[in-house]
Amino acid sequence: MNVEFVNPILVSILNVLSTMAKIDAKPGRPAVKQGDVSRGDVTGIIGMTGSKARGSIAISFPEPVILDIAKRMLNEEPAGVDATVTDLVGEIINMVSGGAKKLLGDQGYDFDMALPAVVSGKNHVVDHKSRGPKIILPFTVDTGVFFVEICFEN
Amino acid sequence: MNVEFVNPILVSILNVLSTMAKIDAKPGRPAVKQGDVSRGDVTGIIGMTGSKARGSIAISFPEPVILDIAKRMLNEEPAGVDATVTDLVGEIINMVSGGAKKLLGDQGYDFDMALPAVVSGKNHVVDHKSRGPKIILPFTVDTGVFFVEICFEN
Numbered sequence: 001m002n003v004e005f006v007n008p009i010l011v012s013i014l015n016v017l018s019t020m021a022k023i024d025a026k027p028g029r030p031a032v033k034q035g036d037v038s039r040g041d042v043t044g045i046i047g048m049t050g051s052k053a054r055g056s057i058a059i060s061f062p063e064p065v066i067l068d069i070a071k072r073m074l075n076e077e078p079a080g081v082d083a084t085v086t087d088l089v090g091e092i093i094n095m096v097s098g099g100a101k102k103l104l105g106d107q108g109y110d111f112d113m114a115l116p117a118v119v120s121g122k123n124h125v126v127d128h129k130s131r132g133p134k135i136i137l138p139f140t141v142d143t144g145v146f147f148v149e150i151c152f153e154n
Numbered sequence: 155m156n157v158e159f160v161n162p163i164l165v166s167i168l169n170v171l172s173t174m175a176k177i178d179a180k181p182g183r184p185a186v187k188q189g190d191v192s193r194g195d196v197t198g199i200i201g202m203t204g205s206k207a208r209g210s211i212a213i214s215f216p217e218p219v220i221l222d223i224a225k226r227m228l229n230e231e232p233a234g235v236d237a238t239v240t241d242l243v244g245e246i247i248n249m250v251s252g253g254a255k256k257l258l259g260d261q262g263y264d265f266d267m268a269l270p271a272v273v274s275g276k277n278h279v280v281d282h283k284s285r286g287p288k289i290i291l292p293f294t295v296d297t298g299v300f301f302v303e304i305c306f307e308n
Contacts, residue, residue: 045271046201047268049266054266054267054268056269086283087283090281090283112203112208112266114202114203115201115208115210115307116282117212117280118280118281119273119279121275121277121279123275125273125274126271126273127273128270128271129241129244129248129272130269
């Protein structure tokens, strides 16, 4: 996959969390995903297709992290990962991919976005079925660490 | 969503299972999804984007059903939902969407497919974040019932 894709996605995530939830997330070191590292309690995933590349982005949140984000965005804290929270994760991944699409467009890569899906359940594992490496990016916030997986073929 | 999309996807699923696994699946009655009905142990999901519509297809298998399909396709039965099985589910959803893309193309709907993702874990829930109704299709096979969710905006 093209490493040029990583930074626009990273920037878009920081923008979304900073603008929508007033959270400064600290990005960690990108790594090539080995095995099934990314386990969250709720994961948003979206496919992006373009003439030059296609791929998907997933964001996987532990429950305490997404409940805090929900509290900040909605001004009330849900009791658990309910429909309000999965809707919010769908909106977050939509905004992240929308921002990334714009930044990638500036680099000459045009994408159409698929509809997002949100997966919930303790210990679920999301495995992108791409040929080639997947990049995993950890982000640290006050309430824990969440992970972004980036996976493109081109 | 356009109900014209349901039959090509249904036909493609029957084709894939019949050709690849020698399984005759019996489709049940399509229903509008209410709440989070589709819970499987392993789910393949793929986004499709086109100029006239965009959406996603998910197939969610209980463990006994996918292990039997794996045995028939690979000539050995995996002990559980391991990497071999998630790879297989990725291939199945790829083949299903590839077949559906061809049939939908004949109807004048062109799609690009995103990369598939496969989600595993007991009691996970996959929620398509689309405006409008989602169609859920049950399929009965000897080892149980699996579900297909179809979700398009157009």
